[in-house]
Amino acid sequence: MIISKVEAIHCALPYTYHRPASSSRSSGWPTIDTLLIRIETDEGVEGWGEAFGFMSCATTRRAVETLIAPLCIGKDPRDIASLMDELARKLHNYGRTGAVAYGLSGIDIALWDIAGKIAGKPIYKLLSEPTVADLPAYASLLRYGDPGVVARASELAVERGFANIKVHEISTAEVAAARAAIGPGTPLTVDMNCPWSCDEALAMAEAWTAYDLYWMEEPIWPPDDFSAMATFAARSPIRLAAGENAGSLQEFERLIDIGKVAFVQPSVTKVGGISEMVRIIRFAQARGVTVAPHSPYFGPGLAATVHLIAALLPSSLVEWYFCDLAARPFGGELDATQSGRVIVPQAPGLGVGPDYDAIKRFAQ
Ligand SMILES: [Mg+2]
Structure with a gap:
C-alpha cells in the first residue's frame, strides 16, 4: 500500500458564540477555520487528519502542499513511525513548530485513521x-x-x-x-x-x-x-x-x-x-x-x-x-x-x- 494523494482542505465556518447582538465586542474572527488533511492510498483506504488551524490555515495549507505532500507520495502509510521520522528529519530546518509542525500533525492523525481502518479498530483500541x-x-x-x-x-x-x-x-x-x-x-x-x-x-x-x-x-x-x-x-x-x-x-x-x-x-x-x-x-x-x-x-x-x-x-x-x-x-x-x-x-x-x-x- 502506498500514499497516492495528499489534500489540504481549508474550511471557513460561520459561527455564533453566545454574544448578544448589542455587544460591541467581537472575537476578531469573521469565521472559525479548520484545515482538513485527506490522505488517499492506492488501495482505496483514506485517512483524515486536521492541522492547526484558525488564522493559520492558509499558511499551513501551503506548507502541506509545497513541502510535506510531495515527500509523502509513494510512501507506505502503514509504517507511521518511519514515515513521520523521515518527514521530521527532512523538514526540521523549516521549523519545529508553526505551519510545518501543524501540517505534520495533520498527516500523522490521518495515518492513524488509516491504521485503525486497516486493523478494523477505533484508534483508542x-x-x-x-x-x-x-x-x-x-x-x-x-x-x-x-x-x-x-x-x-x-x-x-x-x-x-x-x-x-x-x-x-x-x-x-x-x-x-x-x-x-x-x-x-x-x-x-x-x-x-x-x-x-x-x-x-x-x-x-x-x-x-x-x-x-x-x-x-x-x-x-x-x-x-x-x-x-x-x-x-x-x-x-x-x-x-x-x-x-x-x-x-x-x-x-x-x-x-x-x-x-x-x-x-x-x-x-x-x-x-x-x-x-x-x-x-x-x-x-x-x-x-x-x-x-x-x-x-x-x-x-x-x-x-x-x-x-x-x-x-x-x-x-x-x-x-x-x-x-x-x-x-x-x-x-x-x-x-x-x-x-x-x-x-x-x-x-x-x-x-x-x-x-x-x-x-x-x-x-
Ligand atoms: Mg488555551
Missing part, C-alpha cells in the same frame, strides 16, 4: 484495550471581555450540561462574573493566552484567589519562558497550566522539568499528531504530571483527542470549544452541547467521517 463509551467535556468559552456576557455564556454552558467551565479572560470583573454565574461548586479555569510578565501574573493570581480557580492557563509571555513559569509555579496560589504552544516532546520535557507546570496541555494538531501526543503523555505520566489536552477543534483533531483521552487519560476532560458552527465538515456526531459529554467513536480509525456537503459549501 490500538492504544488500550478497555471499552469507553463516552467522556466528560468542559466548556471552553471564547473571550468576551464583558462581565455580563461572560456570566450569560457561563450560565448557558451549565444549562447545556457542562460541569466544568473555562473562560478566556484577562480582567477580574469577567472572572468574578463567571464564578458568580456558575456558583461555588463548579470547577472554573481561566485561560489568558500569554499576556503578562511573571510579576504581573503573580499579582493576578493573588487577586483571583477568591474565585477558587482550578488552574491559570498560560499567564506568562513569552510562552517558552520556562524559568518564569517555574517562579510562578513556586509562588502562585493557583496552579499553572501550559503547553498548547509547545511543539515537541522535548519542549514538554522542559515545561515539566524546568517550568514546573502542573497541567500540561499538548495539542494534537500542533505537536506532531497522535504519535507525539502518546510520547508526551507517557513522559508526563512518568513524572506524575497531569495531562489536559488542548482541543478547541471540531474535526479530526477533536476526534483524535477523544481517542487519546479514552485510551490513556482516564481522568481527563475533553476541551469543547463553546460556540455553534454553521456546519461541521467532519465528525458532526461528536457533540457535547446536549449533555456535556462526548461519545467515543467505536468504528474503525477516527470512527467518524466527513460531511462532503459541508466541505463543498465552506471550502476555500
Whole structure:
C-alpha cells in the first residue's frame, strides 16, 4: 500500500458564540477555520487528519502542499513511525513548530485513521484495550471581555450540561462574573493566552484567589519562558497550566522539568499528531504530571483527542470549544452541547467521517 494523494482542505465556518447582538465586542474572527488533511492510498483506504488551524490555515495549507505532500507520495502509510521520522528529519530546518509542525500533525492523525481502518479498530483500541463509551467535556468559552456576557455564556454552558467551565479572560470583573454565574461548586479555569510578565501574573493570581480557580492557563509571555513559569509555579496560589504552544516532546520535557507546570496541555494538531501526543503523555505520566489536552477543534483533531483521552487519560476532560458552527465538515456526531459529554467513536480509525456537503459549501 502506498500514499497516492495528499489534500489540504481549508474550511471557513460561520459561527455564533453566545454574544448578544448589542455587544460591541467581537472575537476578531469573521469565521472559525479548520484545515482538513485527506490522505488517499492506492488501495482505496483514506485517512483524515486536521492541522492547526484558525488564522493559520492558509499558511499551513501551503506548507502541506509545497513541502510535506510531495515527500509523502509513494510512501507506505502503514509504517507511521518511519514515515513521520523521515518527514521530521527532512523538514526540521523549516521549523519545529508553526505551519510545518501543524501540517505534520495533520498527516500523522490521518495515518492513524488509516491504521485503525486497516486493523478494523477505533484508534483508542490500538492504544488500550478497555471499552469507553463516552467522556466528560468542559466548556471552553471564547473571550468576551464583558462581565455580563461572560456570566450569560457561563450560565448557558451549565444549562447545556457542562460541569466544568473555562473562560478566556484577562480582567477580574469577567472572572468574578463567571464564578458568580456558575456558583461555588463548579470547577472554573481561566485561560489568558500569554499576556503578562511573571510579576504581573503573580499579582493576578493573588487577586483571583477568591474565585477558587482550578488552574491559570498560560499567564506568562513569552510562552517558552520556562524559568518564569517555574517562579510562578513556586509562588502562585493557583496552579499553572501550559503547553498548547509547545511543539515537541522535548519542549514538554522542559515545561515539566524546568517550568514546573502542573497541567500540561499538548495539542494534537500542533505537536506532531497522535504519535507525539502518546510520547508526551507517557513522559508526563512518568513524572506524575497531569495531562489536559488542548482541543478547541471540531474535526479530526477533536476526534483524535477523544481517542487519546479514552485510551490513556482516564481522568481527563475533553476541551469543547463553546460556540455553534454553521456546519461541521467532519465528525458532526461528536457533540457535547446536549449533555456535556462526548461519545467515543467505536468504528474503525477516527470512527467518524466527513460531511462532503459541508466541505463543498465552506471550502476555500
Ligand atoms: Mg488555551
